[in-house]
Amino acid sequence: MTELRDALTRKDISKxxxxxxxxxxxxxxxxxxxxxxxxxxxxxxxxxxxxxSSFLKKSKHxxxxxxxxxxxxxxxxxxxxxxxxxxxxx
Numbered sequence: 001m002t003e004l005r006d007a008l009t010r011k012d013i014s015k016x017x018x019x020x021x022x023x024x025x026x027x028x029x030x031x032x033x034x035x036x037x038x039x040x041x042x043x044x045x046x047x048x049x050x051x052x053s054s055f056l057k058k059s060k061h062x063x064x065x066x067x068x069x070x071x072x073x074x075x076x077x078x079x080x081x082x083x084x085x086x087x088x089x090x
Contacts, residue, residue: 008044016055017082018047020062020075029068 004025008018022038023030032052039047052069056062061075
């Protein structure tokens with residue numbers, strides 16, 4: 001979880017990418033309310049107040065399943081390639 005906290009405090013990562021990181025660090029699909037709770041628990045106040053779905057639905061790297069949001073394969077690869085995502089939780 002330390003990697004996630006560190007990433008959420010970085011200024012050079014977009015809000016969408018921060019939401020993608022939260023989804024990627026979660027085991028299985030995660031709903032918007034839980035994404036906001038994870039943001040709050042990890043010190044990202046702005047992420048706790050925003051609506052994650054509005055950012056994630058515009059991204060090509062997230063997929064909304066019946067039980068919540070999940071990263072796509074290209075989403076994981078994209079975050080890994082940019083050094084934003086260092087530990088897979090899958």
